[in-house]
Amino acid sequence: xxxxxxxxxxxxxxxxxxxxxxxxxxxxxxxxxxxxxxxxxxxxxxxxxxxxxxxxxxxxxxxxxxxxxxxxxxxxxxxxxxxxxxxxxxxxxxxxxxxxxxxxxxxxxxxxxxxxxxxxxxxxxxxxxxxxxxxxxxxxxxxxxxxxxxxxxxxxxxxxxxxxxxxxxxxxxxxxxxxxxxxxxxxxxxxxxxxxxxxxxxxxxxxxxxxxxxxxxxxxxxxxxxxxxxxxxxxxxxxxxxxxxxxxxxxxxxxxxxxxxxxxxxxxxxxxxxxxxxxxxxxxxxxxxxxxxxxxxxxxxxxxxxxxxxxxxxxxxxxxxxxxxxxx
Amino acid sequence: xxxxxxxxxxxxxxxxxxxxxxxxxxxxxxxxxxxxxxxxxxxxxxxxxxxxxxxxxxxxxxxxxxxxxxxxxxxxxxxxxxxxxxxxxxxxxxxxxxxxxxxxxxxxxxxxxxxxxxxxxxxxxxxxxxxxxxxxxxxxxxxxxxxxxxxxxxxxxxxxxxxxxxxxxxxxxxxxxxxxxxxxxxxxxxxxxxxxxxxxxxxxxxxxxxxxxxxxxxxxxxxxxxxxxxxxxxxxxxxxxxxxxxxxxxxxxxxxxxxxxxxxxxxxxxxxxxxxxxxxxxxxxxxxxxxxxxxxxxxxxxxxxxxxxxxxxxxxxxxxxxxxxxxxx
Numbered sequence: 242x243x244x245x246x247x248x249x250x251x252x253x254x255x256x257x258x259x260x261x262x263x264x265x266x267x268x269x270x271x272x273x274x275x276x277x278x279x280x281x282x283x284x285x286x287x288x289x290x291x292x293x294x295x296x297x298x299x300x301x302x303x304x305x306x307x308x309x310x311x312x313x314x315x316x317x318x319x320x321x322x323x324x325x326x327x328x329x330x331x332x333x334x335x336x337x338x339x340x341x342x343x344x345x346x347x348x349x350x351x352x353x354x355x356x357x358x359x360x361x362x363x364x365x366x367x368x369x370x371x372x373x374x375x376x377x378x379x380x381x382x383x384x385x386x387x388x389x390x391x392x393x394x395x396x397x398x399x400x401x402x403x404x405x406x407x408x409x410x411x412x413x414x415x416x417x418x419x420x421x422x423x424x425x426x427x428x429x430x431x432x433x434x435x436x437x438x439x440x441x442x443x444x445x446x447x448x449x450x451x452x453x454x455x456x457x458x459x460x461x462x463x464x465x466x467x468x469x470x471x472x473x474x475x476x477x478x479x480x481x482x483x484x485x486x487x488x489x490x491x492x493x494x495x496x497x498x499x500x501x502x503x504x505x506x507x508x509x510x511x512x513x514x515x516x517x518x519x520x521x522x523x524x525x526x527x528x529x530x531x532x533x534x535x536x537x538x539x540x541x542x543x544x545x546x547x548x549x550x551x552x553x554x555x556x557x558x559x560x561x562x563x564x565x566x567x568x569x
Numbered sequence: 570x571x572x573x574x575x576x577x578x579x580x581x582x583x584x585x586x587x588x589x590x591x592x593x594x595x596x597x598x599x600x601x602x603x604x605x606x607x608x609x610x611x612x613x614x615x616x617x618x619x620x621x622x623x624x625x626x627x628x629x630x631x632x633x634x635x636x637x638x639x640x641x642x643x644x645x646x647x648x649x650x651x652x653x654x655x656x657x658x659x660x661x662x663x664x665x666x667x668x669x670x671x672x673x674x675x676x677x678x679x680x681x682x683x684x685x686x687x688x689x690x691x692x693x694x695x696x697x698x699x700x701x702x703x704x705x706x707x708x709x710x711x712x713x714x715x716x717x718x719x720x721x722x723x724x725x726x727x728x729x730x731x732x733x734x735x736x737x738x739x740x741x742x743x744x745x746x747x748x749x750x751x752x753x754x755x756x757x758x759x760x761x762x763x764x765x766x767x768x769x770x771x772x773x774x775x776x777x778x779x780x781x782x783x784x785x786x787x788x789x790x791x792x793x794x795x796x797x798x799x800x801x802x803x804x805x806x807x808x809x810x811x812x813x814x815x816x817x818x819x820x821x822x823x824x825x826x827x828x829x830x831x832x833x834x835x836x837x838x839x840x841x842x843x844x845x846x847x848x849x850x851x852x853x854x855x856x857x858x859x860x861x862x863x864x865x866x867x868x869x870x871x872x873x874x875x876x877x878x879x880x881x882x883x884x885x886x887x888x889x890x891x892x893x894x895x896x897x898x
Contacts, residue, residue: 253711267706293706299736306727311699311713312682315634317706319699334726338689339696345683348667349890350898383891492638529603 243424243505251397251425252282252358252414256320259404260294263318266404269296269305270322274316279324280360280419293340305355306332310340310409313355315483318404323359326375326413341384352407356400362415362453363391363551369539372547374503375512376413376452380481386410387480387519388434391455393423395478398432406434413480415453415503437484439491443471446561447491449514450501451477457471458501461557470565488514490521495566496527501552506534528564533557574653575789579852583861585784586847587629589619591865592643595652596815598869599642599673601776607876610658611688612673615643617782617814620839621746622647623640624787625714625807628795632682634700634713638746639674639688644716645723650678652868653875662879669882691724692742693717698730699741701804712740712798719808720751722765731772731804738803742794744770745806746781748813748821753825757803769806781811782839816840 259266268283274297277284287295291340300303304325306354309321329336338352355428364373369563375409380387390396403410439454440463450458455476462472473491477483498518502511515530536550575581596614603612609743615622623644629635629648637644645655648794651664657666659673666678684700685692704711722745723729734741745765749756756763769776775797779790787809794805812834816823823831834842847853 265707270863299729299732301725301729301733304698304733307692307695307726307730308699308702308733310694311636311701311823313699314696315700315707317703322720334689334692339588339687340693343677343685344893345890346667346671346675347679349712349893350667350679350897351684354896386892401671401705407894407896455834482858537768549624 243427244356244368245386245422245424246393247420247422248396248405248414249282249419253286253395253401255397256283257290258285259320260290263404264316264471265316266320267294267296267317268320268322269298269309270298271298273297273322278322280416282419283322291516296491298518302328302331303335307335307339309355309357310335310343310353312355313353314319314343314351318354320356320358320400320404323357325371326359326361327360327370330375331362336379336385337382341382343547344408345384348366353409354407355409355489356403356412357409358414360416361413362417363540364417364453366544366547368542371403376411376480376501379411379483380510382512386434388412389475389478389480390414391452391453393421394425394429395432397425398430399434402432402434410434413452416554421456434479435478435484437475437477437487439473439487440476441472441474443473443495445471445565446473446497446499447470447488447495447496448474448499448501448557448561449488450474451480453501454501454503457552457554458557462555464558465561466563470561472561479558483514483517485517485521488494488518492518492522495527496525498526499531499533499557499560499564501533501557503535503551505537506532507537509534527528528537528545530563531560533560575783575785578718582843582847582852584859585623585788586840586843586858587861587865588623588647589784589843590862591868592619592622592646592864593651593840594814594865595646596642598873600815600819602659608673610672610709610835611639612819613640613817614815617810617834617838618746618748619643620784620787621718621744621781621809621811624784626743627789628789628791629714630711632709632711633699634682634697634704635715636684636693636700637686637695637716638690638718639686640718641676641686642673642717645683648683650676650681650683652872656872657877657879660876660879661881662876664761664875664879680826691717691721693724694721694726694730695716696738697741698733701741702733702737705739711872712742712795714742714744716744716746719745719747719756720754720759720764720875721740721745722768723759731769731774735772736805738801740798741804742798743804743806745808745810747810750813750817750826752817755825762804762875766806766808769808774804774806776806776809779807779809781809782837782842784839784843790810828856837887
């Protein structure tokens, strides 16, 4: 029997399993314990696993992220939760100057086997200091692996793979996915953290996306199918290192590509993907690469403005349509 | 086993002098090699502050973790890190501690649990919280020692880290090397309260001021502090007051302080002070110190020879270690 659960429950099950499986694993962050997690991911875990391993921290992102790095250096396998990617900027020094550099800077003497989880993305009317999609910034940095689980299966199994990685791994959980539910295939008990995945096969256009934009892109693909356009939807899953062979292979088949990213367009992950595809499969392209990204504004509070700032199924479908059936 | 007791016998005092002289003469050689362009990049020398690194290290065990700053040649040498491999690192050679990837500001040595040279002021404090937490959670008897300058106390990391250390009663010894200048910014121009130890005390941890020019005083304070920290009493803070004799780095013209001020401090420096005391009280005899210096010069000469004979890392290896295939054990 396939088990049905929410993305939030999948994240919780993954954390619980990891802590029970390995005495070196613990979780720390703001309100992960008694409060149960800002997005209720860790609800109830402190009662079962105790305060030492579901560790509430004061509001000090730099210190507790840095403490995660130090604990990893001392042989632990910490999971650090940062409430949102906006708050992670308070720990940017620790992530970029320490976690990402220590292995190389020490000539391979020290590894940082640390996992940092955080929420990302807009859609809950939380305005400009809780809603941004800055994961692309982290994908810029050598030494980090950056994951964006978009499905219940990835939410359930990416954590274990991240903990097994000897290097620092960042996991971005989109806030609009926590309530999404899905089935777990009983035959699957692990996932890779290296490859993109084709979520929907199609021959006419490749739609590249990740995280919270995946459901929207799949909706767009259904709309396009009704019009006779078969879109291939690729879920990046891993934002760094990018799985270029899967992307290039798809574009070589469809000859058209739309990149959907909730991050801003300027200097972005979508720009990196477009540039990489131009470098590798330029001569396969029958149309310019299109991008559907967040508008270049701080994400606003009012619902209609917020939604207007974000990629939507209609705008994604329109971009794809424009490539496949350009207006003559 | 180190103990909290200090034995001020001839051998130990001479050992303290030797360790301070090793640092002083090593740094002198580094300055010379910088002028000869053998060493490049930023180079921050430790002259004047030797008593702090040497005094603290006397109280530590091999399994303790050390986190230092970009001015860390002294801590590395006093910890027992190979002088040859430090020098080779300064040359940017593959025989260096970090195979030429770290340089002067980022010396790492796994064998001595020396976790770097951190060049972001205040950036090492959270790491020390983490190593202490990791050791505590694994039931180890180890402590973490974090060196930082007085400039770090203005960074948020200082306050975040002291709070966490005290809150979780972590085995951390905080060593503030107060040399009165954060680069060119004088203490009294930067601090609303120049008594830094008082800030630490406000987090509910024992906090002391130590004469950082007196190696015996530093060692005594360190032994007292380490005994408390290792005994499970939580973190401890030492504000070691000293002075940096040389420029902040090799690019610093020192426009912010008088030469006379520097000379005044040099006259009461940690090495002249211990040396004079040893001579006046006849603890050392004849040419004992001269022989010591000759031995150290020979060690430095060998380190330079080792570095000179070293090889640049192959450019093909540039991206090696950006990520690792396994956690080094």
